[in-house]
Amino acid sequence: MKKLFRNLAVGLTGFGISMSSVTADEWRFNNFLPETRPESTELEQFVAEANEALGGEVSLKLYSGGSLGLPNTDTLRFLPKGAVEMSLMWANYLGRDAPALSSVVVQGTIGSIEEFEKAIPTVREIYEEEFADWGVSSVGYVAIPMLSVSVFCRDEAVRTIDALKSKKLRVWARDQVETFTRLGVAAQIIPQEEMYVALKTGVVDCALYPALYAHTVSLQEVAQYASFLYPMASGPYVIGVSTDRWDATDDTIKQALTSAADDLWDRTNQYEDDFERELAARENLVEGGVTWGEDFSQADRDLFVSSVTETWKMLAEEAGGNAPAYRERVLKALGR
Template sequence: MKRFVLGAIAALMAGGAQAQGTAPTTEWRFHNSYAPTRIESQHARELAADLRTRTNGRFVLNVFEGNAMNLRDADALRTMQGGTPEISFIWPPFLGRDDAAMSSILVFGLIRNAQELNRIMPALQQSLNEGVRRWNIEPVGYMQLGLLDAAIFCRSPVRSLDELRRVKLRVGSREQVETFRTLGVAAQIVPQQELYSAMQTGVVDCALYPPRIVHTISLQEVAKHATSTGFAFPPTPYIILAHQGRFRALSAENRTALQQATAAMEQRSARFEQDAADDEASRVRLRDAGVTFHPTFSEAEQQAIRTAALNTWDTLMKEAGGQGPAWRARIQSALTGN
């Protein structure tokens, strides 16, 4: 009886609110697999706060951080078709099992700076939008990953591609293995949690790693020499994914507010010029910790890396099939200006 009375009161209150023209509150669950301390988590919280402000509290994103919903990144394209959660974000390289083309949409050796990244961004996002919609998921917008310098950290000085060919290099993905092997470098994948000991014991002599976060695994303690390749790690942005049916069911006002809040988040996360300053600051800290930074690979060496990367990219996208080759052609055309 008590439950019935409470239900009736709630129904009357809802009816009264509608009679007075007050729109009901829409609540969505936002899945975030990253820890609260990550910058991506901060962006997600800011998105939720911005959306609440834009809608006067009528559209609420309840952010679940630290993978509180117990979902696997590799399953994102399947999970987002079920409606639980209603919204999430994913980094395309995590999608390799279900969509090889989106997973390989950028590779190491393509992007060197903010100018090149901004040049390809419209073509890149157009391609990712097509890929996500193929799964009956709505791409609401993007969160930028940023530019992370790809440097070679080594036990002893390695200042050129020729010297790199004489040692064993750790990389983090198959496409990096293929690109360096094309250049005559013995590259292998070593899990991040094993990298410190692998470097310490000589299993590998060098590792491709970002100076800005090298301290998170204390790699600078066993790799006292570093040389920038001149390239960034693949700066593929995170895609903001929404359940397509729930997205289409939103009121026009809420849909617009969500898209505007996401666009504002993309602007906040696109700090590409600041990325260069942050990388330099990290190099200063590492020099103070005893790391020697040698000159960046020469222009000729960078061109050799890019040529090898383009070949790897072509192979991966042909293997992926579907829209992969067309996406590669579109993005490469934007990169080269053709």
């Protein structure tokens, strides 16, 4: 399947990109995250540092918020073909083409910073191996904070899994669909950029989302109530470049890019202040009109974790190939 996708002829204009408008020394960096996200600010600094080191020989230009029209789920199709020179990638968005990637870290299975720090080196190794098989070189990483995921609802406070069973819930990845389905909750994947309208128009009643980022999508305007459900560690975002392009790139350019990428990782791979920032984000949402309710009970959270654990095993077995071995490597790193 990987070879098939690499050999497919991709019509670049179909992705909304005109190659004639790109200069030979410009590397377009596709960032699917909104400009308002903290990670986008970090990526802007990465680009600035890299460009300073490159001295004009090559220049990076960051395109955020999906402005290039490249679906994040299609990265393994457009990046090896050169639709852009560089792109941010998140493994959990790529499960359609690379099922093994989406089962490396299933969200909700790692619930503490201490556990996550044990797993990160192994997760990075797995990503490098898997992306290489798709013709993509992993040249940098952006750590994702240890997030607190909450249930935001439009018209009614929901603080129990039983109450959630009568609601339509927005999620962002298949593992969440499977986990909530096990719990009897109707969940559907709705992209981040469509979530606001989906809540406003009643397509869904509630949305799963981290409070830390809620303001970046104006969630407080369409959700009146929120309650914390579970902590979530995620594998890092990966900065990818076509392996063919990377192999053909001058070593001095590679060094400038990897040095800036190392600085980016060092800046973002910090978790000490995550909970304080979470609490501050909740306070800001309350000021914006959100009623912050009691957390889901420990019993409900334990039930959720049990469902996630079953989902992780199921997805790895279903994906086949390297997926079960990847899961075992992560479990070993966690000491389980």
